[in-house]
Amino acid sequence: xxxQDLVFMLGSGLSIVFLAPTLRDATANVxxxxxxxxxxxxxxxxxxxxxxxxxxxxxxxxxxGSMWALIALxxxxxxxxxxxxxxxxPALFAHDLQRWLxxxxxxxxxxxxxxxxxxxxxxxxx
Numbered sequence: 001x002x003x004q005d006l007v008f009m010l011g012s013g014l015s016i017v018f019l020a021p022t023l024r025d026a027t028a029n030v031x032x033x034x035x036x037x038x039x040x041x042x043x044x045x046x047x048x049x050x051x052x053x054x055x056x057x058x059x060x061x062x063x064x065g066s067m068w069a070l071i072a073l074x075x076x077x078x079x080x081x082x083x084x085x086x087x088x089x090p091a092l093f094a095h096d097l098q099r100w101l102x103x104x105x106x107x108x109x110x111x112x113x114x115x116x117x118x119x120x121x122x123x124x125x126x
Contacts, residue, residue: 005054012042012060019067022075029077039068 022028042065049058 002054005049005056008049008054008057009060012057012064015064016060016067019064019071023067023071025075028075030071030075032072032076035068035072035076039065039072041065042068 022030042061042063046058046060046062046065049055049061
């Protein structure tokens with residue numbers, strides 16, 4: 001085992017120890033803007049450490065990412081399921097995607113989407 005593997009594992013272990021009170025505190029509110037990126041970083045670091053052969057560091061980073069996932073699930077002000085499973089969100093995305101695809105398929109030039117300006121109206125006629 002490399003000494004760096006041990007150091008990274010200990011650092012992840014400490015972050016789990018420091019995050020545990022947040023998970024236990026029923027009054028804690030951690031925004032999804034904090035917990036979801038931290039969760040993602042933990043999982044990406046875990047996979048990166050695993051690809052480098054640093055199994056202990058990978059386990060620690062994945063455990064820290066899992067702790068952030070629990071915090072997002074339990075301690076988010078709106079709740080994770082309420083924010084990510086809204087009914088109107090997929091419908092709005094689908095509508096925007098349809099509009100975008102329709103514009104891409106149209107045979108019109110990109111220039112046609114802009115308004116033509118009469119230069120003489122603004123005193124800049126050549």
